[in-house]
Amino acid sequence: MHTLFSHLKGGLVITAIVLSTLIHFVPLIAVTLVKVLIPLKLCRLVCTRMIIGISTSWIQVNNLVFSLFHRTRWEVRGGENLSPEGWYLVLCNHQSWVDIFALQRNLNGKIPFLKFFLKQELIWVPVMGLVWWAQDYPFMKRYSKEYILKNPHKKGKDLEATRKACEKFRTTPVSVMNFVEGTRMTKSKHLRQKSPFQGLLRPKSAGTAFVLSAMGREMNTLVDVTLAYPHGVPSFWQFICGNVSLIRMHIRTLDIHEGLRGDYFNDRDFRESFQQELNAMWAEKDLLLGEMMAPVWPETEEKVEKAA
DSSP states (O other): OHHHHHHHHHHHHHHHHHHHHHHHHHHHHHHHHHHHHOOOHHHHHHHHHHHHHHHHHHHHHHHHHHHHHOOOEEEEEEOTTOOTTSOEEEEEOOOOTHHHHHHHHHHBTTBSOEEEOEEGGGGGSTTHHHHHHHTTOOEEOOOOHHHHHHOGGGTTHHHHHHHHHTGGGGTSOOEEEEETTSSOOOHHHHHHHTOSSSSOOOOOHHHHHHHHHHHGGGOOEEEEEEEEOTTOOOOHHHHHTTOOOEEEEEEEEEEOOGGGOSOTTTOHHHHHHHHHHHHHHHHHHHHHHHHHTSSSOSSSOOEEEEOO
16 A cells, blocks of 8 residues: 555656646747847847746746655755855766756755756757757867867867857856766676775766866856765655655865866876866765765754655
8 A cells, every 4th residue: 555655646746747847848948939039149148047937946846846745854964155146066976866856956046057068969959959058058069089189170179169158157157067977876887987985986077177177267166965865775766756765965165276277188287186186075975975874964963854
């Protein structure tokens, strides 16, 4: 009976989210078409703000649905000094698709709408490519080593093109999300990588360095998020069914100092320095993750929230 009730609840949650998505998608597409058809700067700026407002509303409705059907206990520390007017690079460990819902729940409205760097080719995905473009998702253009060898005059042009695409963010606050491990953490991947960390995969530094280089000095704060599931990493369906009893999140902010800015792809000394700093950060995150997985999270200063 418990399993039947759980699946029934999951079906109701999925239905509610699908209805919310359809309701929000219609005005989203309408405003997107206006942005495409009227290429005036002011019009596009207004359309972009409307699109972000619609997307933010969609997340808020999803959060409301989860709070109505779920009784997940959230333990969240940090993040008090965040602002929707800031420029942030958000880094997080990655264990489950639930991570995205957790980030949206706890960061929505506190920082600018979360965006991901997308490969240039994804702009041609039917419908969604247009939506991502309308939401001002930054599209990343990268040439392969083989291509550069055959076309040496193209060296550095991909980064320059991405920088140019990011110019719009110099006057508009933005949050760029990056799962530094590049994939979800599993035991098999951990063994295959021979990761030196207990609960994390090796961080991939190139993507993070690329974002910082492309965004320039406007991006001045790093938001380091650590997610833990003490009762086991949940699947998407387990979360939808409300079978996740506890989720913990730690948020800390760090200044992006000049030592993190440089030419990662052509400056070997900077590349090694950047890798060392990111690995040191990941070692700290690994220790913190171990504490967060304990039955009782050490210290009593955490902000504890219970879903209604």
